């Protein structure tokens with residue numbers, strides 16, 4: 001990740017967490033099969049309700065099987081830059097628990113945890129990752145014949161970060177500024193709830 005992004009938090013949180021950002025510019029460097037396996041392995045070891053591991057990942061490589069279909073499921077503003085990422089990934093969860101058939105209301109929560117681990121692993125390897133809600137789930141469902149018992153949660157654009165100058169105008173500007181965060185005291189209360 002780029003050096004100037006390393007100090008996002010002023011507090012000494014883990015450097016991996018401080019280095020992470022959501023890139024839109026990707027380099028031409030490909031991601032090896034071994035690197036893909038490590039990313040998925042990191043997600044695999046996330047905790048989940050009842051150890052259900054409801055997450056499922058459909059990985060496509062740029063120019064290879066399934067990639068064009070997944071790319072065209074993205075909304076146009078995401079397609080614009082995500083097309084260059086070497087990997088597009090579709091993130092899905094199983095709606096119901098396998099052990100009793102009841103709805104797993106924490107499946108999306110567990111996917112978030114798995115993606116956090118995947119993201120930390122990617123950052124530690126210098127790989128950038130951009131999560132995407134801007135996609136047409138039903139297009140992807142039809143293209144890949146995904147059954148109704150799976151929910152399509154989000155997508156990922158994954159690749160080594162590239163030169164922001166390869167992006168068009170407003171995208172280039174967005175790539176060069178840091179995102180900000182709410183103050184900690186707005187997010188956390190101690191002992192009593194503070195709205």
Ligand SMILES: Cc1cc2nc3c(=O)[nH]c(=O)nc-3n(C[C@H](O)[C@H](O)[C@H](O)COP(=O)(O)O)c2cc1C
Pocket residue numbers: 020021022023078130131132133134135154179
């Ligand atoms: C679930 C989720 C969905 C997102 N969807 C999109 C998206 O469709 N398009 C996009 O450009 N960014 C998307 N983002 C990226 C966020 O805009 C980004 O994480 C946020 O602005 C903070 O920036 P940072 O990740 O660089 O710190 C998404 C992020 C998450 C976690």
